[in-house]
Amino acid sequence: MNGLSPRDIATQTGLTDHTIRQYVRDIRASVHCPPRCKPPVLAHFLLAAQQVTPPPTGQPAPDLSPEQRLLLHAVAEHSTPRDIALAAKIAPADLRSAHDELLDKTGAVDATQLVTLAHAGGLLGNRTTGTVESGASR
Helix, strand or coil, rough: CCCCCCHHHHHHHHHCCHHHHHHHHHHHCCCCCCCCHHHHHHHHHHHHHCCCCCCCCCCCCCCCCCCHHHHHHHHHHHHCHHHHHHHCCCCCCHHHHHHHHHHHHHHHCCCHHHHHHHHHCCCCCCCCCCCCCCCHHC
16 A cells, blocks of 8 residues: 555565565455556555555545546556546546646655545545546545
8 A cells, every 4th residue: 555566565574575476466366456457556456345444644635626536536447547548538648747736636645645545535435437426425
């Protein structure tokens, strides 16, 4: 959930890189996450499946526009920039600036932290579909 690389996790835990990579493969399989998905997508799968509890944020969820919510869901559910842009209904050339704006608004440092904070703030539901949650669920 912290966006650490397998090497960093191995260093912190005293395990080998190989063991950490195997654990990640096993975790992906347990939540039916595609093998090549990016860390934010894996974090979303784990949080949506309630395999991991989101950390408390101590702050209210930011008020996102419908376009930002759509981008948030796209980042949580897709691994390639092209797929994220298509799901968010924005031009691929505009993806970087829209993504950076979303990170700034939420206070996240990267996409994995964005997904984790979004789950903690109730901005992402327990489903791994492209459906945007209504504001009433907050």
